[in-house]
Amino acid sequence: MLQQRPDVRRAVEADRVHKSVYTDPAIFDLEMERIFERVWIYCGHESQVRKPGDYYTLQIGRQPMIMVRGAEGEVNVLYNRCPHRGTMLVGDRQGSTGEFFRCSYHAWTFHTDGKLKNIPMMESGYEGTRWTRENPDCNVKRAARVENYRGFVFASLAADGPTLQEYLGPAKIAFDDMCDRAPAGEVEIVPNCFRVIQNSNWKIFLENQLDALHPSVTHQSTGRAAHEVELDIAKKTGHAPLSYHMLSAFATVTIDQWDNFQTLNYPHGHCILTGYMGLRPQDRDTLDYERVLAKAYGKQRKEEILSTNIHHVLLYPGLSVQSPLQQLRAVRPLGVDKTLTEIWHFRLKGAPEPIYRRALAYYNLVNSPSTMINADDLENFWKCQQGLTADGGEWVSFHRHYGHDIARDGMVETAPGMGTSEAPMRNQMKAWAEFMDKA
Ligand SMILES: [Fe+2]
Structure with missing residues (x-):
């Protein structure tokens, strides 16, 4: 018997989407066919x-x-x-x-x-x-x-379509930024990853990646606890390790500050969140690293590399990359309400060991089973999925700062001071609707 195809056109509007895109198994099947089994x-x-x-x-x-x-x-x-x-x-x-x-x-x-x-x-x-x-x-x-x-391997199950570089467009900066930070110009994998099963739809995870509104709320208690310890250590020793700052930033960076960052939204659903958590301190390890980098590239190029202003790059539909911290999350949807993420991190070839240790600390602090950051998010993802399955409403809202997006050169950027805009979610769903509409 021929199964009825879901009507995906009616499910996506410019500023909201129907809940069925997160909960309908028939839509999930169509996503696998028309998105994951076609694109890079x-x-x-x-x-x-x-x-x-x-x-x-x-x-x-x-x-x-x-x-x-x-x-x-x-x-x-x-x-x-x-x-x-x-x-x-x-x-x-x-x-x-x-x-x-x-x-x-x-x-x-x-x-x-x-x-x-x-x-x-x-x-x-x-x-x-x-x-x-x-x-x-x-x-x-x-x-x-x-x-x-640059060492990152992609496959497409469709014979036709844009080349990988055409598909990634400006979002390939994720890999350039990561590799350029290595004095040898390339990275190597650290051969184990965290594998996390999320009891939620894959899009809920992707929407969270550039959601600058959520850290100060979702991760507030974790960030505050880290900040208290950070202050205590600083009082006793004069200096708290950077790893405390990596956690406390979730609470100490205010929503106003997040609004100062910007999102850049590209075709095919790719998005960038600019800004950075102040992870370029002037400690000895960083200065040693900067010297090695200057030797490899020259002073001017080193400055350019280290001032690349990226917090997070989302490469739709299956990857989010934090290039300044050499980590990425690959998304493998398993079912309409089950998603596997593989979280990997990388070594900068030619960089001093302490720089790797720093990236490793961040990797563990936000992703390991013993951190609260990942647990905070996972609980919200599950609650989203549960709430969306209920009959309390039909639509998911992406209205924040809608109407203020600035279109230029084939992309859309958020207006200044609107870093917490839901423009990245709107951009993802726009791409989703385009992919899903192609038989
Ligand atoms: Fe989060």
Whole structure:
């Protein structure tokens, strides 16, 4: 029976969206088909698969995929599926498959570019059948397109569409900013991530990423507690470690200050939140790092790099990047009310160790299971999902500062002093409606 397609056009208006976009399983299926299984989705960093045969598995939309380093050094992205009976070729999240994949069910083998290597007893078993070596169905299916920008690997399951750089547009600054901060011009992955299951729709998470209105509310008690300890330590020792400031900023940066930041909203749903939590102190570690950076790039370029004014970049629909702190969150929707996020962080190649320690501290302070920051957000996400499922109303409001957005050069920026605008949410839903409208 043909299923009725949901009417997504009526669900999105310029300043509000219907709750069904967060709760309707039919809309979720359509999102997987028309967004996640078409556009460029972040797979991972090339340093996750250093040697030929190294692989990492991930989900693109509803598809289990393998990112694998090929024999020629290229990074391939394959469907995690043996063409024989459909068995997943690898069951582990990551590892090395050596020179080839070997299906654990009937020992069919495949090269790391997906091409069939061998079927046991092929001559005797398949003579006269359609199953010949020349039949492309004998190979493991590959993602239609794979591209790499500064070490960050993306795949698209659609053969047509913009190139990765065309798709990312100005939002690719997320990767430039992160890599340029490394004296060697590149980063490498720290090979473990936090994996967090959120009991909420994937869009609720993305909307939160550039929501400058929420930190002073959601994270107020956590920030205040950190600030009290910070002041206490400073009183006793004259100086509290920067990590306390990273937490206390959630409470000490006021809503007025957040309003001084700006959001930049680009086509395809990408958004940037400018501003920065004052993480360029003049301590010895920072000054050492600045010297190394100046040696690598020259003084002027070093200044340019360190004054890049970004807090957060959202690369729609599956990635949010905090480049000055070398971390990113990849979004893997699992169901209409269940979302996996993988939170990774990176080392700046060539930077002194204390700079890595600082990024690691931030990474743990906001994401680890023992921090309150992530827990604060997760509780709100779950409460959003629960509330939206109820009959208390039909619409979600994105009216804040609506009508004040400034359109220029194909993008929309928030008016000065309106950093807490809901423009990023409006921009995401505008892109969502455009993607969903394309059959
Ligand atoms: Fe938050």
